[in-house]
Amino acid sequence: MSQRVRVAITGIGMVTPIGNTTAETWAGLRAGKSGAGPITIFDASGFSTRIGAEVKGFDFENAIADRKLLKLASRSHRFALNAAEQAFADAGIRPTAADAERWGFVVGAGMMGVSYEELESVHRHAAADGEFNPDGLLSPDYPADPIAFCRTQTNTGLSLLTKNFGIRGYATAVHTACSSGGQALGTALKVMRRGNVDAMIAGGFDSMLNPIGLSGFCLLGALSTDNDTPERASRPFDGTRNGFVLGEGAAFLVLEKWESARARGAMIYAELAGDGNSLSCYRITDTPPDGDGPIQAICQSLADARLKPEDIDYVNAHGTSTMMNDRSECVALGAVMGDHLPNFAVSSTKSCMGHLIAAAGAAEAAVCALAIRDGIAPVNANFATPDPQCSNINLVTGQSRPMRIRAALSNSLGFGGSNSSLTFRHPDFVEA
Amino acid sequence: MSNSPRIAITGSGAVCGAGLTVEKIWAAVINGQSAVTPITQWDAARWPVKVAAGVNGVKNQELVEDRKLHKSISRTDIFGIYAGGEAIKSSGIPSHRETLDAAMVPHFNDRSGLVVGSGGGTYSSNYEYFPLMTESGGDMRKFGAELGSSVNPMWLLKNLPNNVLCHVGIRHMFKGTNACITNQCAGGVLAVAEAAESLRTDEADRIAAVGHDTPIEPETVFGYHKLGLLSRDVLRPFDRTRSGTIFGEGAAAVMLEKFDNAQARKATILGEFLGHGCVTEAMGVVDLRPDGDGPARAIALALLDAGITTADVGMIVAHGNGTPASDASEAKGILCAFGGNPPPVTAFKWCVGHLLAASGILDLVLAIEALRHGVVPGVPTLNEVAAEFSSLPVSRDPQRPRSDVALVLCRGFGGMNVALVVRAAKP
Structure with missing residues (x-):
């Protein structure tokens, strides 16, 4: 087999309920800060769930410089445009007229078009x-x-992003509900490897914090109704968990060929090393109790990264804080990781950020890259009561855990049964 | 791509206004019968645009028997589930699976992938909230409180953009690599491209690609009309008097397999997928470059990926949506990519309408039929090719393909341009 393209993550941009920059978000996650609170965007007082994780203090009118383009941008598009700008600034590289055709764009786009x-x-x-x-x-x-x-077109976000940043190569948008962001990064990895482009930006954006989006999840009974204690409502893997907290935001990662990034002296957060995805073919909202589906995605991701379970030091779980999802994920991790299960740290940063839906997988990929760079497994906040069916994992409770992370996994399991698992590697581990 | 495995197309399926089978739709195209009729989805008597190529008079149950499922999916999903199922069934894969040792089936299913290009949802899906909005009269507190007694609890699930992926998966136990692409018109063709890549990289042994969409609804017609993109009567691709596009609806699907596997199980091979190219012109949502940069680059990339040259291409199925700007720039792109000497060009939207996310994949299915029948269908609504690209070899009359290879072009909002290259098997 010929030498495979190795993909480096060299830039990160985030707009999340924890902070409007990557630095602010990452500091908040390390401190276990909650982004949840009463919904303020509209009067949610009559809904069964009145809390959410809103992006706060975001300057919508100055999300990007281009005023004309901004007029076409919805709430979540503005998060996306700003997060992508942050990612390019962080990477210290951006498309130019000369190489625009060799840059690609993949987004995990939210389903809500109409405000x-x-x-x-x-x-x-x-x-x-x-x-x-x-x-x-x-x-x-x-x-x-x-x-x-x-x-309100399905690819409006992608259209605005490619225009704003002048990207003219492979461009696409994917939507597999809660796994959209993970699948966007997985697609980007494949597009890089097959040589369609030399560099990419990939990520996700979403906001369902509006009367229709909130209604949809309230009707399904998927959200936590802990309206009096919003900051404790999202408690993945806790025995008393009762649903997820709806969040919003965007996250983007700049991806470059490893050698090109090294040649220009770029700071490399981590390698985007593996992608696995599967369909559960079970039920539309449920994850199979025996982990079938997520198991195959995790196995493929490890195999794609050419790693073994014992190479993984940290797992950023999908961990929505719904009863069923968290149990199924623990079963899947147990099935794949076997004896190695106690040796790696697990946390769901949805405990702080809430569930960013189509942006979740992208934000959590960014978290994995940051965790690897800084050697810190962020805390799974709000854990107090063990769930015997989730006690097989080594959960990061109490506070964030400083530790060497050679490789990390990020899982995303969506409505509709699409499962995505991404693997990341520390640069030292790659080049050892 | 010399090292990558060859990819066989072993099944296809389609539904649109021209018919519920590939054969019927092909017959309509080759016989010059347009499926454009008065809009029946609503009373369009007072509308500036009154025609579309709708799937009329077909009960949902004829397409998907499971009536329980109808409650939790929408009309576009019915089309996608049906066409996907037809492609999978016609490939003979389900019956082949039945011959396998039971212990082999889980692995077989995990190696069976699925990629869907989805229209992403409709405006009318939100109309289920209108009675509640009227009742609550702008009082959001009341809206929230009365939500449960007014709106279908399944509302969100019914409108997930990835429903076809979920349900084709469940019905056929295709559990492997998957994606749902929501890139407006480019969705269906990108589904084919990504599906093919997952065979090349050995992520799957077989994979279905589906595209589905239902744009014939008031807000979409209104929006396209305001943008000046819709014809009031006839879609005349590349014609001097072309005045816009006309919507269609439905779905199309193909089954792709590693060529060796398909031969080993003695499958009927319809054709071979050769390559793809995808670019954006980065012009924003609806603008496009007048110089044909996008189509020209997509064609060049697709030919490079297929490992062939312009001389090898026997026919071109153009996007040909009938709008003044898109047809002009597409013609320029084709003429530029083929050095002024392109093979015969045709387009199918005059017959089936513009199916948006399903348009390009339906064109691919029909391109395979055209090659297999050895004919490039004529465009009966064409009167006179516009002077600015009069050398484009598009014709009212049928032409003969130069070879057994077709290039299919698909364009969409966001400056998207995708080209696919296929070779037909000898029938």
């Missing part, structure tokens, strides 16, 4: 009595501005 305000406008003009009458759209006072339409 609640836009839906209200359609309601007002075409469904005031509750029943949709299409002719209402033709009334002269309905805003005929195609900008709202352009803002």
Whole structure:
């Protein structure tokens, strides 16, 4: 087999409920700070869940310099544009007119296109009595501005990102619910390896913190209803956990060929070393109790990275804080890692950030890269009561744990049964 | 890619306004029968655009029998699940699996992948909230409190963009590598490209690719109309008088396998996937470059990936959506990539309409049929090729392909341009 392209992570950008920069987010995660609180974006007082993990103090009007482009950008697009800008600034490299065709872009994009305000406008003009009458759209006072339409296309985020940063090579958007971000990075890795591009930026963005998004999850009973103690509501692997906390945000990673990154003297966080993904083919919202599906994704990711279970020192779990997900994930880790299970640290940073849905896998990939660089396994916050069915893992409780991390895994398990597992390696371990 | 394994196409499936089978749709194309009819999804009598190529008069149950499933999926999912199932079944893989030793089946399933290009959802899915919005009269507290008694608890699941991936997976136990691509019109063709790559890199032994979409709904028609992209009557690709595109709806799918495996199990091989190229023009959501940069680069990359030259290409299935700007720049891109001497060009949207995320993969399925029948279908709505690209060899009449290789072009919002190259097997 010929020499495979090795992929270096050289830049990270994050906008999360913990902080509007990578540094702020990472400091908050290390300290176990919670990003959850009462929902303030709209009046959620009548909903069964009234808490969420909002991005706070974000300057929406100055997310990027291009005002014209900004007009087409929704809330989550603005997170994305800003996080991607941070990632390029951090990497110290960005596409130029000369190499734009050799740069690629992969995003895990959220499913919500239409904002609640836009839906209200359609309601007002075409469904005031509750029943949709299409002719209402033709009334002269309905805003005929195609900008709202352009803002709500499935690839609007990708369109704005490629234009803003001048990327003209392979570009795509994926959506597999909660595993979108992980699958975006996995796709990026494959595109790099097969030589379609020389460098990429990949990540995810989402915001379902609006009346429709919150409704969707409330109706399914998937969210924690601990409305009086929002900062403790997300407690993955804790015996009293009762659902996830809906978050929002964006995270992007700049990926370069290892040799090119070394040649220009770039700081390399970690190698994006392996990708595994599978379909559970079980039920749309449930993860199989026996770990079937996640098991194959984790195994493939390790094999793809050419690593063994004993090489892994840290796992950033999907760990949503729902009863079923966390148990299934523990079963899967047990099945793959066997005797090595007590020897690596596990935490779910959703305990602090909440669940960023389509951005979750990307944010958690960024966390793995940061954990490797700094030698710190971030804390799984809010753990107090053991769950006998989750006690097989070596959970990072209490506070973050300084430790050497040679390699890390990040799992993402989505509605619809798509499972993604990514493997990361420390540069010293790569070059040893 | 000389070292990578050859990829066989062993099954296909499609549904659109022109029919529920590949044969029916091909017959409509070759017989010059357009599926464009008056819109039936709503009363469009007062609308500036009144036509589309809808799948009319077909009950959901005819496509997917499981009535329980209908409650938790949407119309676009029905099409995708149906077409995906047809491609998988027609490949003979399910019956082949039944001949395997039971102990081998789990591994077989884990090595069976699935990639879907999804339209990503509809505007009308949100309309389920309208009664609640009316009742609560802008009082958000009331909206939240009465939510449970007004909206279907399955609402979110019904509208997941990745439903086809989930349900085709469950129905056929394809548990391997997977992705759901939500890149507007490029979704279906990118699904094929990513599926092919997972065979090349040995992530899977067999993999289905599906594209599905349902753009015939008021807000989408309204938006495209306001952008000046829709024709009021006839889609005339590359014509001097072309006035826009016309929506279609449905799905298409192909089954890809490692060539050696397909031969070993004596599968019927429809064709061979040769290569792909994908680029963006980075012009924002709807703008495109007038010089054809995107199509030209996508074609060059696809030919390079396929390891062939322009002289090897026997026919081109163009995106040909009938809009003034897209057709002009596409023609320029083709002429540029082929040095002014392209093989016969055709396009199919005049017949089936523009299926957005499913458009390019449906074109691929029909391109294979065209090669197998040894004919490049004519474009009956074409009166006169526009003067600015009059050397484009597109014709009202059928032409003969120069070889057994076709190039399929697909374009989309975001400046997306994707080219696929396939070779047909001898029928």
